[in-house]
Amino acid sequence: MRSGRLRFAATPEPIADAEVVLICVPTPLRDHAPDLHFVEEAAADVAAHLRVGALVLLESTTYPGTTDDLVIPILEATGRRSGLDFLLAYSPERVDPGNREYGMRNTPRLVGGHTPAATDAAVVFYEQIVDKVVPVSTTRATETAKLLENTFRHINIALVNELATLCHELGIDVLEFIDAAGTKPFGFMRFAPGPGIGGHCIPLDPTYLSWQIRRQVGRRFGLLEQAQDVNERMPNYVVSRIGEMLNEQGRAVRGARILALGVAYKPDVGDVRGSPSLQVIQQLHRRGAEVEFHDFFVDAVTINGERSNGVRDLGSSLEKADLVVLLTPHTRYDLEDIAARARLVFDTRNAFGPRRPPNVVAL
Ligand SMILES: NC(=O)c1ccc[n+]([C@@H]2O[C@H](COP(=O)([O-])OP(=O)(O)OC[C@H]3O[C@@H](n4cnc5c(N)ncnc54)[C@H](O)[C@@H]3O)[C@@H](O)[C@H]2O)c1
Known part of the structure; x- marks a missing residue:
């Protein structure tokens, strides 16, 4: 400059x-x-x-x-x-x-x-x-390297997401075994489960590769397609787990007051493109819940064609909610305060870690 x-x-x-x-x-x-x-x-x-x-x-x-x-x-x-x-x-x-x-x-x-x-x-x-x-x-190898990087991420996220859903049924704490496996200094890279994938890179880029493979070689990139299925189902899975949690409290999703924390697709940014948080909120709305959201970086979002503003008074919204779902763990969130004020928290990103307070349930 x-x-x-x-x-x-x-x-x-x-x-x-x-x-x-x-x-x-x-x-x-x-x-x-x-x-x-x-x-x-x-x-x-x-x-x-x-x-x-x-x-x-x-x-x-x-x-x-x-x-x-x-x-x-x-x-x-x-x-x-x-x-x-x-x-x-x-x-x-x-x-x-x-x-x-x-x-x-x-x-x-x-x-x-x-x-x-x-x-x-x-x-x-x-x-x-x-x-x-x-x-x-070559230019081709360079183009493919970039797609491999994002396909690698997509597939590994799908792996831990699918394991998280299966291990919930088995009663095994997903974060504990991921952290345990993560102590291996070689041959393993730690990925964490979450409510799905968003943004304008990871959900899109692998499709460039599968599209070209299908076009030029006439074959499916099956592993990627399966990963896409797993990751696309995650918002739905989050909603069904919220249903389970409310049910245990003798409550229905319909009419429940739910506060969603974080609508950006990843922590510490204000970008909502492709954010799975929006899908979770949209599905909860459809099931009759009264959903509010909070995000330090996003003032308003459009869901089902309707613009809605985020809550400003986080403290009182936490206290009013029947359930708080942590979707994007911005670093500014004070987890201790959230757990202290909220009745029930669903931590979809395992932000609280394995030693979470008793009112916090992890994905
Ligand atoms: N932003 C990221 O984090 C990121 C990371 C990795 C890769 N990429 C890749 O980089 C590329 C660009 O992404 P982005 O996020 O910057 O996109 P973007 O949508 O933010 O913006 C790109 C810019 O291109 C301009 N533009 C569009 N058509 C043009 C034209 N014909 N002539 C001149 N300018 C034109 C737009 O006005 C805009 O300013 C994409 O292929 C994306 O996949 C982006």
């Missing part, structure tokens, strides 16, 4: 002055298939204004083959050639919003160029802003 060489523009003309152009536009899904129209439009703008010798970097998460098969033809439509007139590489964005330990600088960058010269140029560029840059030999 201080050098004055970073400029912001809402039109594509300044691309003509840029030696490096980064494409980091959204890559959503439409009807369970990748919707690449943002990438196509951005690439067309880049092609129309690209200066000779520029380095183009695609950062959007996408299916293997996008850089070579989709972006190159658009950039070459004006007669320029990749490797001769411009350099093109893929480098996935790996940022984890809300993560205080790992930001852009200390999260290693993968780069895979269309040509070795493109990889080299991309390494030189990113080395100026991140501590470690890892070259990968």
Whole structure:
């Protein structure tokens, strides 16, 4: 910023002055298939204004083959050639919003160029802003690496979610055995169960991979499909457990006052895109519960087409509720205070740990 060489523009003309152009536009899904129209439009703008010798970097998460098969033809439509007139590489964005330990600088960058010269140029560029840059030999392998990272997370979350539901039936405390397994210093990575997955990465990105596998190889990515089933069922499971808890108190869900804590999809952010909390609240509403929510980062949400505001006086809402469900454990939540004020708490994220107070039930 201080050098004055970073400029912001809402039109594509300044691309003509840029030696490096980064494409980091959204890559959503439409009807369970990748919707690449943002990438196509951005690439067309880049092609129309690209200066000779520029380095183009695609950062959007996408299916293997996008850089070579989709972006190159658009950039070459004006007669320029990749490797001769411009350099093109893929480098996935790996940022984890809300993560205080790992930001852009200390999260290693993968780069895979269309040509070795493109990889080299991309390494030189990113080395100026991140501590470690890892070259990968092809754009496809780099695209797939990003999808593997999020598919790995998706499937492992499904594993602990399914175990949590089964172990509840067996009467085994899920957090205790996950923590016990987590003491193994190799070959195990700790994942925690929860009310489902949300955000705009983990629920979407693996579908890019399964879509491409089905399209190119004609086969299903069965393991992922099963994981998606498990994770998508979690909000429903949370609602059924709430029903069980109220039932034990001689109460029905209909008419019960329920306070949901945390509607963002993950702790310490205000992003509600795809948040399983919204599904839990929506289903509780449908079953006739009177649901209120609280979130330090979100003032209002739209559920079933209706806008509703979060509660402001957390203390009195905790005391009024028949049941408090902790869905997103923002670090600002004072767990001791919550347990002291609330009658009954359902801890869907195991935030209280295995030594929880007697009025707190874990997933
Ligand atoms: N945000 C994250 O935490 C994160 C993490 C990892 C990967 N990603 C990936 O990065 C990509 C971008 O995600 P995001 O969260 O920044 O998306 P976003 O929706 O927040 O915004 C992207 C920006 O692209 C702009 N845009 C759209 N079409 C354009 C066009 N034709 N020309 C120029 N600009 C255009 C939009 O105006 C917007 O400012 C996605 O592929 C996403 O999967 C994001």
